Amino acid sequence: VILSGEEGTGKNLIARIIHHHSCHRHNQFIPIDCSTDTAQNALSELAENKLIKGTVFIDKLHLADKTTLLNFQKSINNSLTGDGSGLRLIMSINEPLYNMYVRGIIDRKLIEGLNAIEISLPALRDRTEDIEMLTSYFLRMISFDNNTPTPSITPSALTMLKSHHWPGNVRELDNCLRWAASVC
Numbered sequence: 001v002i003l004s005g006e007e008g009t010g011k012n013l014i015a016r017i018i019h020h021h022s023c024h025r026h027n028q029f030i031p032i033d034c035s036t037d038t039a040q041n042a043l044s045e046l047a048e049n050k051l052i053k054g055t056v057f058i059d060k061l062h063l064a065d066k067t068t069l070l071n072f073q074k075s076i077n078n079s080l081t082g083d084g085s086g087l088r089l090i091m092s093i094n095e096p097l098y099n100m101y102v103r104g105i106i107d108r109k110l111i112e113g114l115n116a117i118e119i120s121l122p123a124l125r126d127r128t129e130d131i132e133m134l135t136s137y138f139l140r141m142i143s144f145d146n147n148t149p150t151p152s153i154t155p156s157a158l159t160m161l162k163s164h165h166w167p168g169n170v171r172e173l174d175n176c177l178r179w180a181a182s183v184c
Helices: 011-020 039-048 066-080 097-102 108-114 128-146 155-163 169-183
Strands: 002-004 028-033 054-059 087-093 118-120
Touching: 002 011, 011 028, 011 054, 011 087, 028 039, 097 108, 128 155, 128 169
Parallel strands: 002 087, 002 118, 028 054, 054 087
Antiparallel strands: none
């Protein structure tokens, strides 16, 4: 699965939801952030490990070294042709895969090798109907993280959240709510 969308649209959150609601949920969720220096080593190590079970989430695929990704993809395909490794591969990119191909960021060989389903996530400003549900979710998570009762939100505050443009997308909403909960 490839999750595409601009920065902060909730690709990491969606990857975790896919993992949590799948038959892989009892196995590991392994996130690899390709914007870090350690990502290439992590991809190489995972490519050598044929016993991985669970979900590998490669975040910011567009920043990864193409040769390392191709080797990783070949290794994963080889392990999947055996006894069924129980591995799910989810990747995220910051724009549609086709656009990245046209611009030469990702080559055709990689696209063909991945053979993935692309799910495009719209920006939060284009899906304001999700703000109430996301607010409820984030407030429950804040409560869980701090071991406190779940904070409530007034209808007028929710209206204000829905009217904001959200240039930082879902990540900005989460940070806004965390700040508000700590101030309150």
